[in-house]
Amino acid sequence: MTDAPDPSGTPARAVLSPDEKALADAVREIERHVATGGWDGPVRVFALVETARALATDPTLESQLPAEVVDAARLDPRHLTSVEQEDLPPAEDVESLLGALTWPPTVDGAAIVIERVVLPPAAEEAMPTDPDEAVAYLLGHPDRADVRIAVGAMRDGRAWCAVRTRANDSDDAVGQGPDVVPGLIDAVRATLS
Secondary structure, three states: OOOOEOOOOOEOOOOOOHHHHHHHHHHHHHHHHHHOOOOOOOOEEEEEEEHHHHHHHOHHHHHOOOHHHHHHHHHOOOOEEEEEOOOOOOOOOHHHHHHOOOOOOOOOEEEEEEEEEEOOHHHHHOOOOOHHHHHHHHHHOOOOEEEEEEEEEEOOOOEEEEEEEHHHOOHHHOEEEOOOOHHHHHHHHHOOO
16 A cells, blocks of 8 residues: 555655546545445445546536536546446356446446455465355454455556555545555456456
């Protein structure tokens, strides 16, 4: 993860391009939105669309979007709007779900929010191979950490991640950066090709 964020939420040592900042802002907004629903939620998927272009293509969207989103798009042509996808196809795991997704050309990027249990490497080495025993081991381990991971990727390759732990469940304690969860970034990028 990167350094702690400054008051605006951007990592202290990172200097982001305007395009990177737009994506980072969108991913942070998505993570905060999901966080309002509490923990133990389902996988959630979002389309990312350049707001100004969407408004130019369909002016009727202006009446459907919150005024602050329309204002943000007027101030920053790179502003992204996230659109949560409902009725996701049934899938046994995140990899299968992402493998089943494709996006039309009007979608500029995609984001996913998932929750996971993580353990220190030494604890992972002792995990049972039986799936049921592994779940019991994870849930009962004293060093487990529950995390919520939000990953966004754009067609041009940009990516941003935000990670919140249940133990530090606060908007100002969300770790973030462009490459925090590389495997998940690759899986989200693959839905855009």
